[in-house]
Amino acid sequence: MCGIVGYIGKRDAVEVVLDSLKRLEYRGYDSAGIAVIADGKLKVIKTKGKIRDLENALKGFDVKANVAIGHTRWATHGKPTDVNAHPHVCGGIAVVHNGIIENYVELKNELVSKGYSFESQTDTEVIACLIRDCYKGSLFDAVQEASRRLVGSFAIAAICENEPDTIVGYKKESPLVLGVGDGEYILASDIPAILPYTNRIIPLEDGDCVFITSEGFDVFNNGEKAKRDILTVSWSPVLAEKTGYKHFMQKEIFEQPRAIADTIQGIYSFEENRFYLVSSGFEEKLKEINRIVAVACGTSYHACLVAKYWLEKYAEIPVEVDIASEFRYRDAVIDEKTLAVFVSQSGETADTLAALKLSKEKGALTLAVCNVMGSSIAREAHEVIYTHAGPEIGVASTKAFTTQMAVLYSLSLYMGSIRGNLEEKDVASRFAEFIKIPRLTEEALELDEELLSLAMKYLDKKDFLYLGRYVSYPIALEGALKLKEISYIHAEGYPAGEMKHGPIALIDKEMPVVVVAPVDRVYEKVKGNIEEVKARDGIVIAFTTSGNKELEGKCDHVFYLPEVGEELSPFVYVIPLQLFAYHVAERKGLDVDQPRNLAKAVTVE
Ligand code: F6R
Secondary structure (H helix, E strand, O other), rough: EEEEEEHHHHHHHHHHHHHHHHHHHHHHOOOOEEEEOOOOEEEEEEEEOHEEEHHHHHEEEEEEOOOOEEEEOOOOOOOOOOOOOOOOEEEOEEEEEEEOOOOOOHHHHHHHHOOOOOOOOHHHHHHHHHHHOOOOOOOHHHHHHHHHOOEEEEEEEEEEEEEEEEEEEEOOOOEEEEEEEEOOOOOOOOOOHHOOOOOEEEEEEOOOEEEEEEEEEEEEEEEEOOOOOOOOOOHHHHHHHOOOOOOOHHHHHHHHHHHHHHHHHHOOEOOOEEEEOOOOHHHHHHOOOOOEEEEEEHHHHHHHHHHHHHHHOOOOEEEEEEEEHOOOOOOOOOOOOEEEEEOOOOOHHHHHHHHHHEEEHOOOEEEEEEOOOHHHHHOOOEEEEEEOOOOOOOOOOOHHHHHHHHHHHHHHHHHHHHHOOHHHHHHHHHHHHHHHHHHHHHHHHHOOHHHHHHHHOOOOOOOEEEEOOHHHHHHHHHHHHHHHHHHHOEEEEHHHHHHHHHHHOOOOOOEEEEEOOOOOOOHHHHHHHHHHHHHHHOOEEEEEEEEOHHHOOOOOOOOOOOOOOOHHHHHHHHHHHHHHHHHHHHHHOOOOOOOOOOOOOOOOO
16 A cells, blocks of 8 residues: 655665665555655656656656655555655655545645645645644654644655755554665665665654654654664565566465475474474463454455364364454454464554454454564564565465465464374374475476466456365465456355355356365365256366366366375465466466555555
């Protein structure tokens, strides 16, 4: 939901900000802009469209500066137009903003009555004018004063013509990270924008106002100087490059064997027969709980749905799974014996964060599963377990999903072990199976070519149905989500057993039905569902266990995946569904990494 950047230092600030905006483009891509102070004058270049349109707009515009701010937009207030693009300027002050100002109409009326005029339909222009109105010679003081009057969520970066060596940033409920380089500082919405310049970062906290010059920086919170630790992130900048792949999504699909291996490495020691997953204090509290709720959005929600099967099996505790935007507005029964798990790649999803805060207020023990170090959800929870997927840039989530499942499967075994349901030898034998997953996902990736041919055959279809049962049901949901979000083809995921309660009416000779059918405890039932589809002339595309030849005559296409323990099949079976969605979208010539209307981190409600 918009990416913001600010740079101050020795390098060409325009170049750095442009490069960083490209790394943030996954957050929004309907317009972009940049503001610099060059030769004592504020200059702004902005345009509707993507960063490459901004680059074109910058051609022939020779600006050299050491201070700049930039923005890539996902429109909330006002259509994507040149005028609505950020930065917004008022009286020599330029502002970029990520978030939503809820009281902007009221503030705008007040500012208009004071003589300010507005060009755009955005809420952000109000911030620029409010800061201008508060300005009495110090940008830092003006930003702090203005921020006290703003209601909503906002991360901002501001520069001022009168103070050419200064950037001021403010964070409230939208992410903002400060990169601390050698004589240079970079402020950004997310870590990948900073990585090429430094791996030393400070994730700012709500209410933090940061004052940056080329000499150094200070963070204040509530008017008091605040001490913030510098974290060193291990992500290499190469992880945020396409490295020869056509799209980030494709690269991230192929990175999954490595990402899963990195995530499970070090979680469990065979020699000591023990887990290294959470702190000992948290372990003691975990022993007290009698219920689990798992809350997330989108793909992360699907990871929670898979985890329900594992947690109930091993922890033997009732597990409820909820979509964050629903959970936060119902009267969920939560108490101090509830473990509330929040799963989020970005760690910034507004609904998930709000659900976490609510659960804490109700006394729950909270655990976050996040990919981004120091993100809001990671910080807010009592304990965090990180997935080691590396930066996920493609808007459609892939490696984040499989690594979230890897953490949740480990958590399930761990809970089983601390609750005395699993003996040491059981844990060891299950982990011995689990560590085969990176290799098995690698084998699943070998279907790539065949799935490209399948994609070419079906890319003109208008609707798809995805079916699965037991742990394959959430995988059917995830396969359908992948297809619809990047190829704009309507796709529905359904528990196969529910088909005859409604969706079966949709089936005719035009309808491809993707069936996730590993040979497991429900295979015979799924085979029955395949027969039902075929009896109505549907087109069946089945994914099953290598060596199981009996579907050949029954289905239009059968793809074989390596044998895998039944509860671990989600790791392997989601891979071909990701590849199929990728190839359909790519062959349709769509923007795979930046699908229309979407943004990577949904930091507004
Ligand atoms: C789908 C997708 C989204 C996210 C959802 C939650 O491919 O990426 O559905 O999974 O927006 O995001 P996080 O995990 O960052 O909370």
